[in-house]
Amino acid sequence: MNLSSFDPLWLCIAGAVFGYLIGSLSFAVIVSRLFGLADPRSYGSGNPGATNVLRSGNKGAAILTLVFDALKGYVPVVLALQLGLNEAVVTLVGLGAFLGHLWPVFFKFEGGKGVATAAGVLLGFSPALGGLVLLVWLGMAVVFRYSSLASLSAAVAAPIVQIAGWGFGPLSIGVIVMSALLIWRHEANIRKLLAGQESKLGQKAKPPTPVEPQ
Template sequence: MNLASLDPSLLCALGAVIAYLIGSLSFAVIVSRLFGLADPRTYGSGNPGATNVLRSGNKGAAILTLLFDALKGYVPVAVAYQLGLSELVVTVVGLGAFIGHLWPVFFRFEGGKGVATAAGVLLGFAPALGGLVLLVWVVVAAVFRYSSLAALVAAVSAPAIQVWGWGQGPMTAGVILMSALLIWRHAANIRKLLNGQESKLGQKAAPPKA
C-alpha cells in the first residue's frame, strides 16, 4: 500500500494523531519514576523537562530525558520522510509530536515547554536546520547559563534560519508555529529573567513539599 497515494487530508490527520500520541510520552516523568526520583512537576519550575530533572541532581536521568524527548520529535518526522510523504504531511507530523509534548493525553495534559522535542522535530525536518538552531542554544546557554534564555533566543532564530536556508513553504509555517508556542510556554521564565529570579543551569531545586 502506497501511503503517499492516500488522500492528503487523511494522511495529515492520521500522521498528526500518531505523532501526538508519541509526543504524549512524558519522559521526564517516566525516567524520574524509573530512577526513583520525585515527579518533576512537584519541584523546581514544575516543568516536566530535562532542565528541571537536572535540578534533582541526577545528571543521568536528565540526559535520558533530553535524549528521549528529542527522539520522540525526530523519529515520527524521519519515518514520515522515509514513507515518501509530502512536506505538508511531514510538517503536520512534526507539529503533532510537539503538541503532544506540550499537552500529553497520558499525563493529564500537563506537559513540558517543548525545547528538546522541538529540537528533534527540526533535526528531522533538516539536520542542518536543527544543528544550527541547537548551536544557537548552546552558545547562549554557555555564555549566560540560563536554559530558558537559550531556548527563547533559539526559538526566535529558528524561523529566520529556516527561511534563509530552505525558503518558504509548509515547513516554514510549522517552524513559526512551534517557535510561537515555545515562547508562549516560557512566559513565566521571561518574567523571572526580567526580575533576576531565574535559576541557572544545573542549580539544584528545593526538595518537593510533602
C-alpha cells in the same frame, strides 16, 4: 510503502495524530519513576523536562530525559520522510509530536515546554537546520547559563534560519508555530529573567511556590 493512493486529508490527520501520541510520552515523568525520583512536576519550575529533572541532582536521569524527548520529535518525522510523505504531512507529524509534549494525553495534559522535542523535530526536518538552531542554544547557554534564555533565543532564530536557508513553505509555518508556542510557554521564565530571579543551569531544585487561594 506507496501512500500516494491515500486521501491527502486523511494522511494529514493520521500523521498529526500519530505524532501527537508519540509526543504525549512524557519521558521526564517516566524516567524519574524508573530512577525512583520525585515527579518533576512537584519541584523546581514544575516543568516535566530535562532541565527540571537535572535540578533533582541526577544527571543520568536528566540526560536520558533529554535524549528521549528529542527522539520522540525526531523519529516520527524521519519515519514520515522515509515513507515518502509530502512536506505538509511531515510538518504536521512534527507539529503533532511537539503539541503532544506540551499537552500529553497520557499525563493529564500536563506537559513541558517542548525545547528538546522541538530540537528533535527540527533535526528530523533537516540536520542542518536543527544543527544551526542547536548552536544558537548552546552558545547562549554557555555564555549566560540560563536554559530559558538559550531556548528563547533558539526559538527566535529557528524560523529565521529555516526561511533564509530553505524558503517559505509548509515547513516554515510549522517552525513558526512551534517557536511561537515555545516563547509563550516561557512566559514565566521571561518575567523571572527580567526580575533577575531565573535559576541557572544545574542549580539545585526548590519546591514550587504554593499558589495562594483567591
